[in-house]
Amino acid sequence: MTGQVRTVDGRVAGRRGQATRQKLLDCLGEMLSSSPYRDVKVIDVARKAGTSPATFYQYFPDVEGAVLEIAEEMAKEGAGLTELVSGRSWVGKAAWQTSEELVDGFLDFWRRHDAILRVVDLGAAEGDKRFYKIRMKILNSVTNSLTDAVKELQAKGKVDKEVSAAAMAGSLVAMLAAVAGHQKGFTTWGVKQAELKPNLALLVHLGITGKKPVR
Amino acid sequence: MTGQVRTVDGRVAGRRGQATRQKLLDCLGEMLSSSPYRDVKVIDVARKAGTSPATFYQYFPDVEGAVLEIAEEMAKEGAGLTELVSGRSWVGKAAWQTSEELVDGFLDFWRRHDAILRVVDLGAAEGDKRFYKIRMKILNSVTNSLTDAVKELQAKGKVDKEVSAAAMAGSLVAMLAAVAGHQKGFTTWGVKQAELKPNLALLVHLGITGKKPVR
DNA sequence: ACTTGTCCTGTCATGCCGTCAGCTTACCGA
DNA sequence: TCGGTAAGCTGACGGCATGACAGGACAAGT
DSSP: OOOBBBBSSSOOOOOOHHHHHHHHHHHHHHHHHHHHHHGGOHHHHHHHTTOOOHHHHHHHHHSSHHHHHHHHHHHHHGGGGGOOOTTTSSSSHHHHHHHHHHHHHHHHHOOOOOHHHHHHHHHHHHOOOOEEEEEHHHHHHHHHHHHHHHHHHTTTTOOOOOOOOHHHHHHHHHHHHHHHHHHHHHHHHTOOOOHHHHHHHHHHHHHHHHOOOOO | OOOBOOOOOOBBBHHHHHHHHHHHHHHHHHHHHHHGGGGHHHHHHHTTSSSOHHHHHHHHHSSHHHHHHHHHHHHHHHHHGGGGGGTTTOHHEEEOOOHHHHHHHHHHHHHHHHHHHHHHHHHHHTTTTHHHHHHHHHHHHHHHHHHHHHHHHHHSSSSSSTSOOHHHHHHHHHHHHHHTTTTTHHTTTTTOOHHHHHHHHHHHHHHSSSSSOOO
16 A cells, blocks of 8 residues: 655666655755745755755655655654543543643644644645645544544533534644744743643643643 | 835835835735745746836845735734733623634634735744744734733732743634634534634633633 | 666756846926 | 936846756666
8 A cells, every 4th residue: 555665757766766765855854944945945955965956856746745755754653643632531630631741742743843844834724735634634633532532521511512522622733733833932922831831731621621620 | 214115226216116016015915825935936926017027126135025024014904903802801701702802803814814924924933033023013912912811810819820821822822823824724624613713712711711701 | 797677967948036237217406 | 398317117147946858877687
């Protein structure tokens, strides 16, 4: 199902080819974190990878194509974020811990993939379906788990029926993603990382359970 | 203090010049909403405005410079968002109305300036101080008002002292901005606009007052 | 050594960028 | 009415990234 890695013109890539390809991806990833997406040029990536622009075009149709590749890879890892929610308890003290761990895990993931997520976000916001799909893939894993959590609490009568589970989960996840994407921004605002996390956890807790947390 | 409008090489722009300049800005704005930022070319903007690329460079150092201009304009309007919070009540039924109106006003503003805000967001996320400053200008107006609201409630003993007012306000505003930026996304997710807004308002209410709303 | 298929690069046409000199247009005072 | 002056615009150009191709370099098997 994975299919072999192929060049643009259809050849299958061998050991050496795959190495080159990977090197190009790595260099592109680095470039994205050090300079604006708009200014990333194929020639720079190629130079950095110690090869030529022509080689780049053997493996990717354009810069965007390569970015999608990196993003896809990241999305696979992102699917693991489900673990932060599924099977956790949303009752009593455990709920507070769940909230905290969710926030921690989420922010950490975002910080690790900072640069590429920015580009994915932009692509998605601009309406590009491919980027949108990737963003979905990452966020869905968390959103769906959270949606289930809310529905479960609703079934037990612990949360108002009026609340739209999906909208609530989606909003919270969007918040986490946004804050994560502007972490640097908050510091300039005079908000320290240390106070940010508990507040996010508090909002998550409030949103999901509708109650103040018991710590 | 406003200073006259000047060309890149220092001449003051007259009536005709200002008109051309404005036309270029308008066309750039349109282009941004119809095609990805990365693909916006000076030549396209110029053609659309019925002029030549050289003319564009008379008025703006580059595409980014022009975008900043548009963004600055929008930021002025955005300062008015303060009205959505300052002087409003966060007690009882009034609090729920305040929340709803804040969400409404915010989402509306974002929808109106959709395209340009996307670019500003990207620029800010990439660490460009100029874009960051503009984003601040818009969000600060709301964030500061919200921060004050929380502090006031804390002074009255209605909200826990532990809560960091700034972090809470910042997180909520980031959430609103994020959701607003991906409004289309939510619909694909099976979440309707109609259920989104009340949920956001609920989260805002919960975050600021720490309590469930009285409707 | 020879063949085969993979892999890389030199080169080229194309098109956009950003700049300049120089032409046209509008305004203003005499 | 008529220059003079500054504003406004554009054609043209060097420079650079893009993307396509053909041919050379390389590894592996025979």
